[in-house]
Amino acid sequence: MEVVERKGCGHPDSICDALAENLSRDLCRRYQAAFGLILHHNVDKALLCAGRASPAFGGDRIAEPIDIYLAGRAAALQKNGGAELKELAVEGARRWLREHLHALDAERHVRIHPVLRPGSAELQGLFEGSAAAIPRANDTSIGVGYAPLSPLEQLVLDLERALQDAGRPAWGEDVKIMAVRTGQDVTLTISCALIGGELRNLDAYLAEKAAIADLAAASAAERGFRACRVAVNAADQPEAGLLYLTVTGTSAESGDDGQVGRGNRVSGLITPGRPMSLEAAAGKNPVTHVGKIYNVAAQEIARSVVAELAPVRRAECLLVSQIGAPITEPAVAELRCELGRGEALRDVRGSIEAIVARELAALPGRLEDFVHGRVALF
Secondary structure, eight states, rough: EEEEEOOOOHHHHHHHHHHHHHHHHHHHHHHHHHHOOOOOEEEEEEEEEOEEEEEEEOOOOOEEEEEEEEEEEESSTTTSSHHHHHHHHHHHHHHHHHHHTOOOOOOTTTEEEEEOHHHOOHHHHHHTTTSSSOOOOSSOOOOEEEOOHHHHHHHHHHHHHHHHHSTTTEEEEEEEEEEEEETEEEEEEEEEEGGHHHHHHHHEHHHHHHHHHHHHHHHHHTOOSSSSSEESTTBBGGGTTOEEEESSGGGGGGTTOTTTTTOOOTTTTTTTTSOOOOOTTTOOTTTTTTTHHHHHHHHHHHHHHHHHHTTTTEEEEEEOOOTTTTTTOSSSSEEEEETTTOOOOGTTTTHHHHHHHHHHHHHGHHHHHTTOOOOOOO
16 A cells, blocks of 8 residues: 655745745845855745635635734844845745736735844854854754656656646646555545636536546556546535635635644655655755755665666665765664665665765755755755
């Protein structure tokens, strides 16, 4: 049995992850422009409190806006306080919302509340001491990763992207897919916030649900799952007028709150049968915070071992940091590998250790990948 889940970018938890990470990237670029280096920050605490909405066919209104709190620690850009930081946080959040949620009005439908204050002297000192050397871990933390993705995991990733790329105006970005495989039988339970302003009546709503189910079934067949059951917006009760209908394409308008770290892991998935960390990677600084860096590194190490060493069929990587130690020197680096039949660990052990050493040594050089969003975190 296998269970895999993914939350789309319009899910309230994903919105919080995205806005926290977007703020970290904006801070990094602003610090680099102003000071020539990245200053201490960790802005991985975001909370979304749903508003109130009155959706209807043909569209209706938002009665009370969504409230989003962006909280964390960040070195001030100016000596006169954090006003510029707050402006940066608000502008960046509204920019992301405009770019990713097509039916949400980022000015009228959302209130942004930035709460940013300087970090402790101890952590700032640890961070500043890393500027001219190998960065030192600012936490004792765990990072985990695995490879390769299973066919079901790949299906869930591909299907969520296909739903977002379908170009259907009535489909909101708040998508959640729960996939359960028992033997070769697969059940896909999909929730997708449909947008009332793009639908004339119940028949149009049901037609969009059917289109989502057809896309899911076709995606499953392409991945080799012939026996696939699909349920879309399973809580609907059309006879009672209860439908997953929204104004903005996200349940954040009235139905669901959100928080950083409650959604997808660095793999892009929620996989209870795989090793997972509870760390919220989004929003942590990319220089010293191993809660972010090690989860990405563990995933990359596992992928590299499988891709480069033919005898290794599957790999799991565990990294443990110790606060104050160089990020290139974890307290624990463990690889668990499944080898092909007839293969011996002694024949690949040296190669595995070399890959681990190479990937760890490369961590300081990956900073710009984080800053410019070339690393997927959720």
